[in-house]
Amino acid sequence: MPSTSAFPTITKVETFIPAQGGDGGDYHRQKDGHWILDGGKPRDEGRAGNSTDSPRKCGISNPMSGYEQYRETRTSWGIGVLGSLVVKITASDGTEGISTGFGGPPACWLIEQHFARFVVGSDPRDTNRMWDQMFKASTFYGRKGLPIAAISVVDLAIWDLLGKIRGEPVYKMIGGRAKDGKIPFYLTGPEPTTARDLGFWGSKVALPYSPNDGFDSMRRNLDFLKAHRKQLGDGFPLMVDCYMSLNVQYAVEMATKAKEEGIDITWWEEVLHPDDFDGHKLLKERAPGIKWTTGEHEYSRYGFRQLIEGRSIDILQPDVMWMGGMTELLKISAQAAAYDIPVVPHGSGPYSYHFILSQPHSPFCEYIANSPDGLSIAPVFGNLFLNEPVPHGGSIDVSDEPGFGLILNPEAKLIPSSEFLAPNPENGLSMTDEEKALREKRLANGVNGKH
Ligand SMILES: [Mg+2]
DSSP: OOOTTTSOOEEEEEEEEESSTTSSSOTTOOOTTOHHHHTTSBTTTTSTTOOOOOOOBOOOOOTTTTSGGGSSOTTTTTTTSSOEEEEEEEETTSOEEEEEEEOHHHHHHHHHHTGGGGTTTSOTTOHHHHHHHHHHHTTTTOSSSHHHHHHHHHHHHHHHHHHHHHTOBHHHHTTOOOSSSOEEEEEESSOHHHHHHTTOSOEEEEOOOOGGGOTTHHHHHHHHHHHHHHHHOSSSOEEEEOTTOOOHHHHHHHHHHHHHTTOOOSOEEOOSOTTOHHHHHHHHHHOTTSOEEEOTTOOHHHHHHHHHHTTOOSEEOOOTTTTTHHHHHHHHHHHHHTTTOOBOOOSOHHHHHHHHHHOTTOOOEEEEOOSTTSSSOOOTTTTSBSOOOOOBTTEEOOOOSSBTOOOBOTTSOEEEGGGTSOOOGGGGGGOOHHHHHHHHHHHHHTTTTOO
């Protein structure tokens, strides 16, 4: 082992955006027609016995469902507007750590202009100190959302770098193998029977209608779920993702009615706005026999503390690419372990697999069916990496390759942030002719996160 003084230090932080939509960590940066944007179902599928001549998609119930012009696809109100980014961190011995996430050009700006200063020159083992400085220095504009998503991607690149320097997979550095065998997966997608046929242990569908979709929305939701349950038969777990679109009254009534009508639902996910912490307590009080899960839009140990201490969430679902990265996820995981609450990360591909393998209270993993029709399995990060593992028979055995074990695909075109970020305002008046030409080219090509 190298001594402390001989350990490589970080010399460079670089940011990029993938040139091709679908490559990288933004799940929603997909072409129109992808099921993750519109639900992939005819609008009235849930109405048993009723055919419809409307070609419209039913959409995915979401906080914007109340606005007719934004109801049909989540792209219409801008779910993929930020896009993906890639962070590359180089050490003094030439080793490179790579990660991806979401946040696009604004995240690149934050990393280059703000967070890099806490990372360059550091010992890559000092993960807690670097994270703490990035978090505290951005308190005045950060705490949740995009700034924390940007910190997450930097943190994941640091863990990848550290693993590569040490020659160890990340899971071995964060607690080691806590479970024998492969990680079992459930599949999130539009067709639960696909999940069953491909060997997944369960399936999660998106709820189609919100309370803003008319007085019969609950009936249509129940019929939609009843049709899926009937198709699946008894026994195969079916979960429902409500993407922050309901309220306490609606959620309790629908979950109770589903039970009464024999529609077996394993859990109801993210039914409330993430800031409605008290609402989660009410859900558990009013319907204690129902499993309620949430967490993918919560951030940092402070946000999760509020979810954990009430003991009203049955499964916590942090997204390691959004909520602060691996360094912060380990702290949240420790908090949850003290309450025996399972932690099952949202999406996030191999970043989640390394976490799950190392945590005794993280029993399984989510896989999002990334193909446009959701009927087959595609890599979470598109073509960004040469060797991203995908589940076979509904499970994955985590690689022992160093870091997160991902090799960047040389065919994946990455645009350096210097090509699309405006110059630092301090230097703005003294742009060289070359910089001016580059900026004109950028503006002409519209490579500024337009969607
Ligand atoms: Mg979800």
